[in-house]
Amino acid sequence: MTQVTSQQVETHDRLVARPRRQWRFARGGDGPIGWVLPALLLALWQVASATGMLSANAMPSPWQVVQAAWRLTLSGELERNVGVSFLRAMAGLVVGGGIGFALGLANGLSALSHRLTDSTLQMVRNIPHLSLIPLVIVWFGIDEEAKLFLVALGVFFPIYLNTMHGVKTVDPQLVEMARSYGSSKSELFWRIILPGALPSIFVGLRYALGIMWLTLIVAETIAAQSGLGYMAMQAREFMELDVVVLAILIYAALGKIADIATLLLERRFLKWHAAFAAGK
């Protein structure tokens, strides 16, 4: 009876997994029922276009949008532009998020670092980053650096603030316990502070993803020669409204995909938090 095999431990893990599902439902948005409304709206839209209630000059029908998608896929234009936009978004997220995460950790952990940099960063934070576009165009032209700079700046702040907040609000009782139980500094970080800050860091990531797409759309619309925003602007020039609508829908889909990715990450790394909420 003294021996607990790893097999038993695994079984217990699976047993506790049950509250996780409840949590998922509580969060909402998932499951087939969430798709009923979008499907209904789509059907309504198609009917309105087909009956002429919706003028083809103002709004293409869903079917026309599908055709546009097919046409652009065949020509390779769609994949290229989506790929370019996706890469820009990810590069900006990695650069800006990485710096924000590192500074958030540093300022959460070290009072000196906080005193040195935080008030400066808070001042910069109050500048709407899109207001820098004219300046950025002068600095970088309409090359990749301009987009990278704007996206990185946009995602930096939510990740910085939430990482710092997460680190600062880790339960001091747990830190005291770990210290008095002989944990080394690195153990303290990896076993107490980082896991404790993780829920807050994920909140930051979700905010950052929203800002990431928004920034990219604006930047690509104003100053780009490729990408989804550029594709939409070009289409407007030729009054190809189906392509414009297609670009908008792809932005929505990309946003949704980013959201799902975060959700999966949260489920992977915050398993304990799910059980925590259900156990309350």
Place this chain on the structure above:
Amino acid sequence: MTLASSNAPPPATAAYDRTAGVSLTLRGLKKSFGAKTILRGVDLHVPAGQFVAVIGRSGCGKSTLLRLVASLETPDAGRIALGDGCGDARARVMFQEPRLLPWQSILANIETGLGGERRDPDARARAVEALDAVGLADRAGEWPSVLSGGQKQRVALARALVSKPRLLALDEPLGALDALTRIEMQALLERVWLEQGFTALLVTHDVCEAIALADRILLIEDGALALDVPVDLPRPRRRGSVDLAVLEERILRRLLQTDASAPEYAI
């Protein structure tokens, strides 16, 4: 020494294995927080393996005393010595709150108690053994959040004991538990203390609990030791026995004597 649970009655007091414990000596211990003096010179010697209960009103400085002994605070003046000052004099604290890491399994939480030895090859086996000793071996892989308050404190006890401490400082660990769970936990505490022989320093506001468990009761008043009573009653002590009641009455009377608002009636 084994941690395996046994229902055999504990041996007579004199036969306890006391070598596992470490002695504790305090000399002129002082501590203030700002303008408020908490401890004004405490002198104390606790022999190895003794179970000492520290009682007192809330705010009297008993928790501060424990935090000083456990190196959670540094004294303003005075000296704290564990054992003869050389060798491994490991002290562990059991807190009032369980302080379990919600993101670690119960077994991993216990491994936290090993500190630097957590990477040793036998760490897992030791954690499993400690968990078994508190009767929760079948919950090893679960999250702490699914446990009841009493079970969480049992895990916290296992975590404190897994490193085989020579001094265990207990800061009102049973304060938040319901009456029945408290009694169970007191029995468990006594059992592991008898089996492992560590020196125990229990801070509590419950006189009854102090009498049930301790070899010796210290009363702290106004930041100084006001009373030092040996409890020479055989173990296991029977709840509600006359000897216990007499002693409890004596200590309570001493505690109430200093109360500014004296009771309207005399006992």
